Amino acid sequence: MSSQSLLNQPFQFLNKLEDNNNREWFNKNKGLYLEAHQQIIEFADLLLSELNKTDVIETPTGKKSLYRIYRDVRFSKDKTPYSLYFGGGYRRATAERRGGYYFHLEPGNTYVGGGFWGPNSQDMMHIRKHLQQEPERLREIIQSNDFKKNFGSLRGERLKRAPKGFDVDDPAIDLLRYKQYWVRHEFDMKDVMKPNFHLSIIKQFHHMRPFFDYMSEILTTDLNGESII
Template identity: 30%
Template sequence: MTAVDFNGFPTAALDFYDDLEMDNSKAFWEEHKGVYRDAVRRPFEALMAALEPQFGTAKIFRPYRDVRFAKDKTPYKTHQGAFVAVAPATGWYFELSPRGTRVGAGFYEASGPRLAAVREAMADDKDGPALARLLKKYEKDGWEVGGDRLKTAPRGFTADHPRIELLRHKQLFVGRPYGFEADAIGADLVERVRSDWESLRPLLTWLTTRPKAD
């Protein structure tokens, strides 16, 4: 597929997830799986194919939830996501849901050693301020900085550390919602995602070059 193959997401894609939130059942899925295939999956594949030359191959997530250890046993995800990895659980993200589309990038989970390396880089007097400045710039430009955080200081760091808010992160990602206006789901979406993913590249560069794992 090429960029011209992506013609946007039809409103049926948003309607599909609206309805799935109301009736998350196998019966609904079986009746509407053709809508998922044509309105969600195929445009998703075309969009990711258009972005692949610049960013790499995307993993388009399966629509099924892993309910083995979950209290919530509803079988289907009420959104569709894709991820382009540049390191374990680190990379660019795109999502379609009843609330429209959104983009982001960052690290979404980390093993103990990797998280420790990230925090050491955050604490470093050169690398840490560089990340703080980068995140501040993203926020000024309208991005949202998120990720699960500890309520207290992580082990080995004091609560009065100058970058304690950064150090509390167990995940760190930057993203923004597009909504469901024409430029959020239409054919021009590919260029919007391309531009925003490129603007998030400095964050991924920091996350893949500054932390030094043992």
């Protein structure tokens, strides 16, 4: 079965859900959701199988990678109960491999992302000290033609000022101000609906590896390059 057929039914369901985002309609059409969800599980399994050929993934199954379609509306002004996309993420395995892969499947807004969304304070300080000492290697990665072609630029929330303990005039201040480090690649719908689209996602995950591998190196070595794991 082609990946085009795997996404066709889920996208049809999402288009209907967009016009009927309420519990009454969803409950009446629960069967359509379950069929679409099963297609997404199969798609996620395809991604996981391909990804494990070149990386080591902690997430055990495609089903385990998926996010729930039910929205938590407790603290949101938007009270619509269901998400209008299918998404999921894969965690890299062991302390030597850091970062995570994310996929977002939505009609007209399909993309993949990867990186470090919420480093704890200890990891954040460790990253900043490394980048302060040697910003050139990360700059080389994010300024490469391959990186710019596929991801544009490094993304993530940034501090308005210098982080505590660092000088606003530090030569690496543009990198030190990040609170997250991640990348994103967006797809045209004509590409999304092509056969074997999952391989296009895998290709972008592969393009993330130089970034992932260097950030993993930072997080697993001290400032002298000695292993800390």
